[in-house]
Amino acid sequence: MSTEPFSLAKPLARLIEELHRLPGVGPKTAQRLTYYIVRMPSEDARALAEAIIAVKEKTTTCSACFNVTDGDPCAICVDSRREGSQICVVEDPLDVLALERSGAYKGLYHVLHGAISPVNGIGPDRLKIKELVRRLEGASVEEVVLATNPTLEGEATAMYIYRLLQPLRVKVTRLARGLPVGSDLEYTDEITLTRALEGRQEFHG
């Protein structure tokens, strides 16, 4: 095509472009959302815009655990009922949310903000790993739970951190990697099966 038959109004084009930059939003979705917002009542649109601004302006990262929070230190770090001798290392703030929902963990967290991904140029220096080591040096922590994802990047990150923590002589554990609930042995890959066998426990029927 040599000439552009139709050009989008600038404000529309701009919002489409901004939305398109969000993870998981393709060009079609960005267009749909934009036209949805155009049809929204003004006050709803304003509330959305204000929420976006507030999330940037009124949140910060906790200087101890690097979770995203509205106060520093965060509510978990200052909670005296939590087990201060346990630190659970996760890739992402969303992982904290998931673990908190389970209610099964009572210790503190450390958020790395990613996983080592050499192919994508993400080395250990881009994550909060040095900060973890420094934090452990200055506190009486008995156990570090490595809860990075069971992906190749997550495994590499766990191996790397484990290596760095060796001189500190702190107990390091890794989340058990077993069969997901609702899965079928027949379809399970061999690495998951191997790990599930390694982590088997005595059965109390």
Added chain:
Amino acid sequence: MARPRTYKTEALVLKGSPFGEADRLLTLYTLDRGKLRAVAKGVRRATSKLAGHLEPLTCSLLLLAEGRNLDVVAQAETKESFKALRDSLEALARAMYMAELVDAFAPEEVPNPGLYRLLLANLRWLSARAIALDESLEAALLRRFELRLLDLLGYRPELHRCVECSGPVTSAASFFNPRAGGVICVACRSRWSAGLLTVSPNALRLLRSLQSAEPRASPLITSASLREEVEGLLRHYIRYLLERDVHSIDFMDLLKREASPVEA
């Protein structure tokens, strides 16, 4: 609506990145179609039956459905998982480097079964020796991989004849010209003012023998200075060809730096 066409292929997963809500966008190197990108749906959910078969550095048999933009993985079954790579950070870093090189060099959808087999053989080799890999063996493995890869993609460096005058290059003194993809004799050297790398006699001999060596007969590179020279030269040439850095080099080098004082 017509049913999507499907096809089977054997593939090495080069990398994956989050895509949409719970999907992953995979870069695959397939035996019969070369490099492809495909979507694996729902693999970031714990209940996914596909996820474990589609992790990077896995060799899997795939059934793919042709999509409008991207093909979609319909079924996957691990053929080889190179499990031992997950027990050694060093071996893993090297395997990632190899996968990145294949990804960076290979054009999409151009079959190159030789390249597929090269990566597969090297992943097997690394996985089998994941724990016990010394530096001289590692260097030989990586340099041979690089040279074979360049060969298979049409960038084989000329190491015997001068790329300017076609005269023989003796190993006494020579220079490598990344732009011309080969060595330059002393006489022709003056015509190139910049961008030449000097190649020591030992390095040239080593490069030649690595280039011609049978897979199982790679020479070991026991001298540390020679290892560095040959590594530097090939890295330079590769960076010149790709016009960008190879990211996973940083991680390999970091591991080496951090390991050297402790594990010596």
